[in-house]
Amino acid sequence: MYALGLAARWLHLASSVLLVGAAAMIVMAGRSDRATAQRWERRVLASAWIWALAALASGVVIVGTQTALFEGRAAAAFEPRAIGQMLLETQAGRVWLVRAGILTILAVFLSLHVSVERRADWRAARGEVAMLAVAALLPLAASGHAAAVEPDTARAIASDGLHVLAAGIWVGGLVPLARLLRAAATEEGADARPYAVLAARRFSRTALAMIVLLAATGAGLAIFHVGSVAGLVGTSYGRLLLGKLALLALALAIAALNRSVLLARLGGDGPTVGRPAMRRLSGFVLVEAALALAILVIVAAMNVTPPARHEPPVWPFTFRLSFAALEGRAEEATRALIGSQIGIVGLVALIAGLAMRAWRLPLAAVALASLGAGAGLALPPLAIDAYPTTYLRPSVPYQAGAIVAGAALYQANCAGCHGPRGAGDGPEGRGLPRAPADLRAPHTAQHTAGDLFWWISHGIPGSGMPGFASRLGEEQCWELINYLRALSAGYAARNMGPTVERDRRWLVAPDFTFAVGPTPPRALKDFRGRTVLVVLYALPGSRARMSQLAGREGTLAMLGVEVIAVPIDADPDAIRRLGPDPRVLFPVVTQGAETIVAAYRLFAVAPHVELLVDRQGYVRAITRGSGDAADLDALVARVQQLNAEKIAAEAAPEEHVH
Amino acid sequence: MRAWKAVLLIDLALIVGVGWGYAFWGLREGRLERELSEARAAAASGIERRWVVEGVVRAIFPELGVIVLTHGDIPGYMPAMTMGFRVASPKIQEAVSVGDAVRFTLQGVLPNVAVTTIEKIK
Amino acid sequence: MAGLAALALWPGAALAHAVLVKSVPAQRATLAEPPPRVELWFNERLEPAYSRASVTNEAGAQVDLRDGAVSVEDPRRLSLSLPALVPGRYTVSFRVLSVDGHVVESKLTFTVKERR
Numbered sequence: 001m002y003a004l005g006l007a008a009r010w011l012h013l014a015s016s017v018l019l020v021g022a023a024a025m026i027v028m029a030g031r032s033d034r035a036t037a038q039r040w041e042r043r044v045l046a047s048a049w050i051w052a053l054a055a056l057a058s059g060v061v062i063v064g065t066q067t068a069l070f071e072g073r074a075a076a077a078f079e080p081r082a083i084g085q086m087l088l089e090t091q092a093g094r095v096w097l098v099r100a101g102i103l104t105i106l107a108v109f110l111s112l113h114v115s116v117e118r119r120a121d122w123r124a125a126r127g128e129v130a131m132l133a134v135a136a137l138l139p140l141a142a143s144g145h146a147a148a149v150e151p152d153t154a155r156a157i158a159s160d161g162l163h164v165l166a167a168g169i170w171v172g173g174l175v176p177l178a179r180l181l182r183a184a185a186t187e188e189g190a191d192a193r194p195y196a197v198l199a200a201r202r203f204s205r206t207a208l209a210m211i212v213l214l215a216a217t218g219a220g221l222a223i224f225h226v227g228s229v230a231g232l233v234g235t236s237y238g239r240l241l242l243g244k245l246a247l248l249a250l251a252l253a254i255a256a257l258n259r260s261v262l263l264a265r266l267g268g269d270g271p272t273v274g275r276p277a278m279r280r281l282s283g284f285v286l287v288e289a290a291l292a293l294a295i296l297v298i299v300a301a302m303n304v305t306p307p308a309r310h311e312p313p314v315w316p317f318t319f320r321l322s323f324a325a326l327e328g329r330a331e332e333a334t335r336a337l338i339g340s341q342i343g344i345v346g347l348v349a350l351i352a353g354l355a356m357r358a359w360r361l362p363l364a365a366v367a368l369a370s371l372g373a374g375a376g377l378a379l380p381p382l383a384i385d386a387y388p389t390t391y392l393r394p395s396v397p398y399q400a401g402a403i404v405a406g407a408a409l410y411q412a413n414c415a416g417c418h419g420p421r422g423a424g425d426g427p428e429g430r431g432l433p434r435a436p437a438d439l440r441a442p443h444t445a446q447h448t449a450g451d452l453f454w455w456i457s458h459g460i461p462g463s464g465m466p467g468f469a470s471r472l473g474e475e476q477c478w479e480l481i482n483y484l485r486a487l488s489a490g491y492a493a494r495n496m497g498p499t500v501e502r503d504r505r506w507l508v509a510p511d512f513t514f515a516v517g518p519t520p521p522r523a524l525k526d527f528r529g530r531t532v533l534v535v536l537y538a539l540p541g542s543r544a545r546m547s548q549l550a551g552r553e554g555t556l557a558m559l560g561v562e563v564i565a566v567p568i569d570a571d572p573d574a575i576r577r578l579g580p581d582p583r584v585l586f587p588v589v590t591q592g593a594e595t596i597v598a599a600y601r602l603f604a605v606a607p608h609v610e611l612l613v614d615r616q617g618y619v620r621a622i623t624r625g626s627g628d629a630a631d632l633d634a635l636v637a638r639v640q641q642l643n644a645e646k647i648a649a650e651a652a653p654e655e656h657v658h
Numbered sequence: 659m660r661a662w663k664a665v666l667l668i669d670l671a672l673i674v675g676v677g678w679g680y681a682f683w684g685l686r687e688g689r690l691e692r693e694l695s696e697a698r699a700a701a702a703s704g705i706e707r708r709w710v711v712e713g714v715v716r717a718i719f720p721e722l723g724v725i726v727l728t729h730g731d732i733p734g735y736m737p738a739m740t741m742g743f744r745v746a747s748p749k750i751q752e753a754v755s756v757g758d759a760v761r762f763t764l765q766g767v768l769p770n771v772a773v774t775t776i777e778k779i780k
Numbered sequence: 781m782a783g784l785a786a787l788a789l790w791p792g793a794a795l796a797h798a799v800l801v802k803s804v805p806a807q808r809a810t811l812a813e814p815p816p817r818v819e820l821w822f823n824e825r826l827e828p829a830y831s832r833a834s835v836t837n838e839a840g841a842q843v844d845l846r847d848g849a850v851s852v853e854d855p856r857r858l859s860l861s862l863p864a865l866v867p868g869r870y871t872v873s874f875r876v877l878s879v880d881g882h883v884v885e886s887k888l889t890f891t892v893k894e895r896r
Contacts, residue, residue, distance in 0.1 A: 094683070098679070101675065102672075105668060105671075105672070109664075109668060112664065114661035114664055115660070115661060116661055118660075120662050121660055121661035121662050122661070123662075124661055124662035124665040124666075125661040125662075125664075125665060127665075128665040128668065128669070516714050516728045517712070517713060517714030517728065517759040518712035518713065518714070518730070518759050518761075518779065519712065519713055519714065519728055519729060519730040519738055520730050520731065520738055522738070573757060574757075575714060575716070575756065575757035576755070576756060576757025576758070577757070578756075578757070579756065580717065580718065580755065580756040583716070583717035583726070583756075584716070584717075585716050585717060585726060585740055586740075587728065587740070590714070
């Protein structure tokens, strides 16, 4: 089924593209009264008719395979009801109906024998073929991956539409061009030679523009669908794209050769001057076309492969390059800097070489040598060990629940060596080849969550750290990593006090869910965009402070502050214990408090703790104890300071990996 | 027939086809959406409505006849939040105290709704 | 048969694509009150005709009210209603089709606690 679907997709794509190219090539070449040119035009139109039928036939197969896929059973491909539902009730089906309708009209029109003796008739008839072919091709964009891009759907569909259109004109035009050149290169075809030369020049100009358009839209689509180096080299979609680019580079090299060498030799009016070049050009154009059709095989496979952005990447190398590797290594940094300077010299030489014809070869040699030397010098210091899972994103979010679950796993599996508090001082860790790591140390950019995942699952050879893949499931590994993240963040947070540091966001507030009585649970994340004061309180010590917060709730609300009060003893009767006076109206957590308290204890331990979480979800100030915190004006000042900050357009903190 | 005439005919047919398609899909979808929003608006106005919602008593203002409740989603009226509601009679408030988990009935013609019954749960 | 096997073996054909971005109840949530409904939010628009979800209990019996459907207002949301559930562990299974023609099947679990 998969092979059939892929073959049908390729045939459909290729015939749709060839159809556009044939129509465009005829329009580009223009009308001619030479017999050979007219014969060529008729043949191209005849093959266009066959491609239209091929597109329709392969389209029917695609509908069958899609229906089977949507319904989840192969037999559905032959059930009229299932096919009807697929066609009428899905976007892919409706797009298909529109395209099939246009293709049918086009096929009928191509089979009509209309007289094109007059110029107006010729223009109308050929223009119509081109318009219908383009109209049949463009909606493809609305049923592919681009249709699912959020939130830039319209832009992605437009890019994809331009991409297939440009591909259609370039790739599809090659085959008829090769035929024309071949016909004109023969003895009998001599009458069409000027026509063929003109057509080849026009095509070459147009194709150049189309390739530029392809590159621009292709780059945009790659960002939409792949988005990262890890996605490019670590997913099937990314690797297909790399294969496509390799074939494309080859096709472009041939295209450049055709344009710069062979096309120039077509000139000359004599009956023999251009002929060998014309035949050779015809051959090379066919090779270019064959490569382009091979690219379409990859495109068809990409159509049925989930985009890299949605796939967990498997990093194929044992290292990755990052500037983080230079942290605290001055010598290496100098080396990288010198290397990059040499590289820049190489780049300058390269540009100079392109600009100055006379010095091209020596400059190119200099450029290559210094680029190579620069890379050889600058890149090795940037290398950091990497593993297949390095760019894996945690499948368990950074949430209080996961942290608490991870803490239990830590105590059961890790505390023996790494110590009960992660300091690397567990009794079983003594005498290991390498001292167990102090897990409170800051998790720098030098290792990703994916690196930790690898170490926990597979161990670290030679260090005494075993792999836990047999004991911990994937989910448990991520819970443990969430705990480690909170542990080291909490250790760093011991230095955070009540003062807000301007524009310094580094402590992500772990998300949590809570409920007040029987109301549905809410999450801290739902308050993103508002400032949140998380108050961990214990009665009776916190009573004065709670009264103060309750009394000034109106002021705080006006400043955009939401207060969430969490009783440290997790009493389900917490609201009643606070009493009716003064009136406490902000959420007091009656369900979920144990988990929140257990996780947030990693950040601050005191009978009364207040954490000020900014609009982006970062903890910005921590006050411990209700004594000095009782100053409400100080809190208001801190909030005003946060409100004065611009909200940076960076990713939500839970997306940050390390 | 002259070719340009044939082309003209085909294009006309296409335009009619696209127009028909729009009338069938586009307009129908638009009409459905409008009907839906009209139905929602009709449901939200003029007619007396009634909800049974669960929540927690947060404050009682006997002098104002208002009870403040942290409540769950009230479909078609408001999402989950803490909100003050008028009570239909002062007696209603006497049955509950701050911190009680309650099930209450909200009744009235929007926006004039009031709590008509309230009972403790658990 | 071989075709289906090929389909299953193809890397990623059935893996994450229309990704679940949020759910109520959340994945692995432990709830004190049985939830009245399950809501799933995806990163892409779903095809209503081919997007389904169901809730099963530990015994594997379907317990939802069989009204799972894509929301009219937000085509990225799939929701279904539940009766009052008894305490236990429940599995939400879903099979959704995004507008670019990719089918995704996955599941998540939540637990309803005993009342104290």
